[in-house]
Amino acid sequence: MAANRRFLLVRRPDGTPVPDDFRLETVETPPLAPGQFLLRNHYVSLDPAIRGWMDDAPSYLPPIALGDPVRATTIGRIAETTHPDYPVGAWASGLNGIEDYSVCQAGGFTTLVDETAVPSITNYLSSVGAIGVTAYFALLDLGKPQPGETVLVSGAAGAVGSLVGQIAKAKGCRTIGIAGGAEKCARLTADYGYDVAIDYRGKSREALAEEIRAAAPEGIDIQFENVGGEILDAGLLALKPKGRVILCGLISQYNSEPQPAYNLWQLIVQGATMHGFILTHYIPRMAEAIPELAAWTRDGTIRIDEHIDEGIENALPAFLRLFDGSNRGKMILKIAD
Amino acid sequence: MAANRRFLLVRRPDGTPVPDDFRLETVETPPLAPGQFLLRNHYVSLDPAIRGWMDDAPSYLPPIALGDPVRATTIGRIAETTHPDYPVGAWASGLNGIEDYSVCQAGGFTTLVDETAVPSITNYLSSVGAIGVTAYFALLDLGKPQPGETVLVSGAAGAVGSLVGQIAKAKGCRTIGIAGGAEKCARLTADYGYDVAIDYRGKSREALAEEIRAAAPEGIDIQFENVGGEILDAGLLALKPKGRVILCGLISQYNSEPQPAYNLWQLIVQGATMHGFILTHYIPRMAEAIPELAAWTRDGTIRIDEHIDEGIENALPAFLRLFDGSNRGKMILKIAD
Numbered sequence: 001m002a003a004n005r006r007f008l009l010v011r012r013p014d015g016t017p018v019p020d021d022f023r024l025e026t027v028e029t030p031p032l033a034p035g036q037f038l039l040r041n042h043y044v045s046l047d048p049a050i051r052g053w054m055d056d057a058p059s060y061l062p063p064i065a066l067g068d069p070v071r072a073t074t075i076g077r078i079a080e081t082t083h084p085d086y087p088v089g090a091w092a093s094g095l096n097g098i099e100d101y102s103v104c105q106a107g108g109f110t111t112l113v114d115e116t117a118v119p120s121i122t123n124y125l126s127s128v129g130a131i132g133v134t135a136y137f138a139l140l141d142l143g144k145p146q147p148g149e150t151v152l153v154s155g156a157a158g159a160v161g162s163l164v165g166q167i168a169k170a171k172g173c174r175t176i177g178i179a180g181g182a183e184k185c186a187r188l189t190a191d192y193g194y195d196v197a198i199d200y201r202g203k204s205r206e207a208l209a210e211e212i213r214a215a216a217p218e219g220i221d222i223q224f225e226n227v228g229g230e231i232l233d234a235g236l237l238a239l240k241p242k243g244r245v246i247l248c249g250l251i252s253q254y255n256s257e258p259q260p261a262y263n264l265w266q267l268i269v270q271g272a273t274m275h276g277f278i279l280t281h282y283i284p285r286m287a288e289a290i291p292e293l294a295a296w297t298r299d300g301t302i303r304i305d306e307h308i309d310e311g312i313e314n315a316l317p318a319f320l321r322l323f324d325g326s327n328r329g330k331m332i333l334k335i336a337d
Numbered sequence: 338m339a340a341n342r343r344f345l346l347v348r349r350p351d352g353t354p355v356p357d358d359f360r361l362e363t364v365e366t367p368p369l370a371p372g373q374f375l376l377r378n379h380y381v382s383l384d385p386a387i388r389g390w391m392d393d394a395p396s397y398l399p400p401i402a403l404g405d406p407v408r409a410t411t412i413g414r415i416a417e418t419t420h421p422d423y424p425v426g427a428w429a430s431g432l433n434g435i436e437d438y439s440v441c442q443a444g445g446f447t448t449l450v451d452e453t454a455v456p457s458i459t460n461y462l463s464s465v466g467a468i469g470v471t472a473y474f475a476l477l478d479l480g481k482p483q484p485g486e487t488v489l490v491s492g493a494a495g496a497v498g499s500l501v502g503q504i505a506k507a508k509g510c511r512t513i514g515i516a517g518g519a520e521k522c523a524r525l526t527a528d529y530g531y532d533v534a535i536d537y538r539g540k541s542r543e544a545l546a547e548e549i550r551a552a553a554p555e556g557i558d559i560q561f562e563n564v565g566g567e568i569l570d571a572g573l574l575a576l577k578p579k580g581r582v583i584l585c586g587l588i589s590q591y592n593s594e595p596q597p598a599y600n601l602w603q604l605i606v607q608g609a610t611m612h613g614f615i616l617t618h619y620i621p622r623m624a625e626a627i628p629e630l631a632a633w634t635r636d637g638t639i640r641i642d643e644h645i646d647e648g649i650e651n652a653l654p655a656f657l658r659l660f661d662g663s664n665r666g667k668m669i670l671k672i673a674d
Contacts, residue, residue: 060578060606228601241397242618247604260597264565267584267613269397274611276604281579 002079004029006069007098007315013054016323021054022070022316029101037086039094039102039110041076043308045125046319046331047159048251060280069097070315075113075124076102076336091115093124098315100335117294120306126330127163127297127304128290130279135163136289138248138277140171143222147172150216152235153194155226155251157184159330162192164224166302169193173222176215178208178231180325191303200231208234219243227251229259236263245274251323305329339416341366343406344435344652350391353660358391359407359653366417366438375417376429376439376447380645382410382462383656383668384496385588397617406434407652412450412461413673419443428452430461435652437672454631457643463667464500464634464641465627467616472500473626475585475614477508480559484509487553489572490531492563492588494521496667499529501561503639506530510559513552515545515568517662528640537568545571556580564588566596573600582611588660642666 003026011021032038053064053071064071075093078086083106086092094110096102104110113124126132138160145151151168155161156177165175165188177194179185180201188197196215200208212220212234219240225232228250236245245267250259267274282289296302307329309318314333321327340363348358366375390401390408401408412430415423420443423429431447433439441447450461463469475497482488488505492498493514502512502525514531516522517538525534533552537545549557549571556577562569565587576582582604587596604611619626633639644666646655651670658664 232601247601250602250605258599258602260599261601262595262597264569264584264598264611264613265587265595267611268587268615270613271397271615271618272613274601274604274613276601276607276609276611278605278608281608 001031002029002101004099004101005312006100007312008067009054009064009070010066012056012066013051016320017051017054017316019316024313030103032080032082032103034082035106036082037078037104037106038080039074039076039092039096039104040079040336041074041096041100041102042334042336043075043122043125044098044315044333044335045073045129046315046322046333047072047130048249048322050319051323060278069099071095072098073125073130074098074102075121082106086112091121093129098312098333098335100312118297122306122308122332123294123297123304125332126159126306127302128293131159131330132163132293132304133282133286133289134248134277134279135160135167136293137279137282137285138246138275139164139167139222139224141282142246142275142277143224143244145171145173145222148174149221150174150176150219151222151224152176152178152212152216152220152238153224153226154178154231154235155249156188156192156194156197158226158251160248161224161226162305162329163302165192165194167296168222170296170301176212176220178227184325191305205230205234209237212238222246224248225250228261232261233263236261236266239266239270239272241270241272243270243272245272246277247274248277306332308332308334310334338368339366339438341436341438342649343437344649345404346391346401346407347403349393349403350388353657354388354391354653356653361650367440369417369419369440371419372443373419374415374423374441374443376411376413376431376433376441377416377673378411378413378433378437378439379671379673380412380459380462381435381652381670381672382466383652383659383670384409384467385586385659387656388660397615406436408432409435410462410467411435411439412458413439423449428458430466435649435670435672437649455634459643459645459669460631460634460641462669463496463643464639465630468496468667469500469630469641470619470623470626471585471614471616472497472504473630474616474619474622475583475612476501476504476559476561478619479583479612479614480561480581482508482510482559485511486558487511487513487556488559488561489513489515489549489553489557489575490561490563491515491537491568491572492586493525493529493531493534495563495588497585498561498563499642499666500639502529502531504633505559507633507638511553513549513557515564521662528642542567542571546574549575559583561585562587565598569598570600573598573603576603576607576609578607578609580607580609582609583614584611585614643669645669645671647671
C-alpha cells in the first residue's frame with residue numbers, strides 16, 4: 001500500500017481544458033489480485049490524442065470516464081508484483097493513467113522495456129514510443145517514400161513531425177517542413193535536417209500554397225499532415241500526380257470545431273490518395289518498428305527533443321503546451337525520480 | 338469537303354454556362370494530311386468533366402482554348418481516310434469536339450470500335466465508354482470490394498453511380514444508393530439493384546448521416562462519392578475501420594466554389610483511405626475493362642440507361658441537364674443519324 005496521487009477528469013472540457021475539469025486526489029493503492037503488478041509511474045507521455053478521449057464522443061477508444069484518471073501512456077518501475085515474469089524494479093510501459101501508481105495485468109498492454117537499448121528511458125515515450133512508431137508506420141507503410149521524392153510535413157517541429165522529417169531524410173527524400181514562428185523554423189533546418197522551413201504564421205491559404213510551390217516547383221510526392229485546415233488545403237494545391245497525403249493529426253481542431261478542407265478536388269485531379277493513420281491498427285506490428293527506432297536513436301540518425309515538465313500538479317499546464325505551441329519537443333511529465 | 342457545324346467555346350463561363358459562352362459556326366472541313374482520317378460524329382458524350390475544361394485553371398488536361406469546339410468524347414463513322422487501317426464506314430471513338438466532323442490522327446487516341454460487341458453503338462459512350470471504365474477501375478481497383486461488404490454510392494442514379502451499384506452487386510456486395518427525389522430513388526432499387534435507396538433532398542448533414550447509419554448499422558466499407566460536400570461528410574460518419582472512400586466526382590461544386598468537407602477526422606479515427614480517381618491514369622489499362630464491360634452489357638449484368646437528346650443546336654441545354662438533374666441516364670447528344 002502506498003499513497004497514490006491521481007489526476008482525475010471530473011468534467012468534460014468545453015474547448016480548451018480548464019482547471020475545474022480536473023481534480024487531484026490521493027488514495028491508497030489497492031491490494032493486488034493474482035496476475036497483477038503495481039507500476040510506479042516515473043514519466044507520463046502527454047499527447048494531443050488525450051484531448052479527444054476527454055470528449056463523450058465515439059472514437060477508437062472509449063471516452064475517459066468522469067472520475068477516472070486521465071488516460072496516458074506511462075513508463076515506470078514495478079513496485080509490487082504477483083507474477084514472476086514482472087519482477088520488482090523492472091521498467092515497464094503502457095497505456096495507464098496520470099497517477100503515481102497503476103495496477104497492471106500480467107500479459108496485458110503494459111509491457112517490459114529494455115532500458116539498455118536506448119540512451120534515456122524516456123525515449124520509450126518519444127522516439128521509441130507511440131510518436132516514433134506513428135512516424136515510422138505512417139510515413140513508411142502508408143507513404144512509401146522513394147529516394148529523391150519530396151516530402152512536405154506540417155507541424156514539422158512537433159514530436160511526430162520532427163521524426164517524420166528525419167526518417168524521410170534517412171530514406172533519401174527532400175524534406176520541407178511547416179511550423180509556426182521563426183524559432184521553430186530555425187530548429188527545422190538546424191536540428192531536424194529539413195531542406196526548407198516554411199513559417200505559416202500570418203499567411204493566407206493562397207500565400208502559403210505559393211510558398212510551398214516555390215519550395216517544390218515540381219510538386220509534393222508525400223504530404224504528411226499533422227495540422228489540417230488551411231495548412232492541409234495549401235499543401236493539397238502542390239500535390240504531384242499519384243501523390244500520397246498522410247492524415248496523421250488535425251491539431252488545429254482538437255479544441256474546436258472541425259476545420260473545413262476545400263481542396264479535396266486535388267485528390268481527383270492528381271489521382272492522389274489520402275490515408276488516415278491510426279496507431280491502434282499497427283499494434284500487431286510494433287515489433288517491426290521498435291528495434292529500428294531504438295537503433296536510430298542510439299546512432300543519432302534521429303534526434304529527439306524531449307520537453308520534460310515536473311510534478312503531477314503541473315499536469316494541466318504541461319498538457320496545454322501541446323496546443324499553445326510553447327513546448328520544445330515531445331511533451332513528457334516527470335512524476336517521480 | 339463537307340459543311341462542319343462546330344459548337345465553340347467563346348467565353349469562359351462564370352458558374353453555370355449560358356448561351357453567350359458559346360457559338361455555333363459552320364466551316365468547311367479541311368483537306369486531310371497524310372495519316373489523318375475524317376470522323377463523321379454521330380453521338381457526343383456529355384460529361385460533368387467538360388465543365389472543368391471550360392475554366393482557365395490547371396488540370397489534368399489543358400483548358401479548352403477560346404474559339405475551339407467544346408472538347409468531348411464522340412463516336413462516329415469514318416467519312417474520309419488516308420490510312421488503310423482506318424477504312425471509310427468503320428466506327429471509331431475518341432476525345433474530339435462537339436462538331437459534325439473531327440480530323441483524327443491514325444494511331445492516335447481515336448480508336449476503332451467493334452459494333453458487334455455491344456447491343457447499341459452508343460454503349461461505347463456509356464457502359465463500355467469512359468463512365469463504364471471509370472466505374473470499373475474506381476470501384477474494383479481502388480475500392481477492392483469483397484463479397485458481403487457494404488458499398489454506399491452517391492449520385493447513385495447517375496451515369497457512373499448506376500454502374501457502380503450494379504458492379505458492386507455483381508461482386509456480392511450490399512449496396513446503398515443516395516439520389517435526389519422519389520423518382521430517382523425508385524429507379525435505384527427497381528432498375529439498378531440497390532438494396533436501399535436514400536433521398537438526400539431536404540435533409541441536413543446530420544439527418545442524412547442518421548439515415549445512412551440506419552441502413553448500415555455495422556457501417557460502410559466503401560463510400561463511392563460522386564457528389565461531395567454535405568453528402569461526402571454524411572457518409573464519412575458511417576465509415577467502418579479501414580474503410581475506403583473513392584472520390585470520383587464532386588458534381589456539387591462543378592459550377593460553384595469548392596464545397597467544404599468537415600469530417601476528414603473520420604479517416605484518422607477509422608484508419609481509412611480516400612482515393613482520388615482520375616481516368617487518365619488508367620488509359621494504359623483500358624483493355625482490361627472493355628471486354629468485361631461489353632459482356633456485362635450484352636448479358637444484362639449491367640443495365641445502362643442512356644438519355645439521348647438530338648441536334649447539335651441543343652448541346653447547351655443537353656449539357657446543363659447534368660447539373661439540374663433532369664437527365665434520366667447517361668447524357669448523350671445525337672448529331673447525325
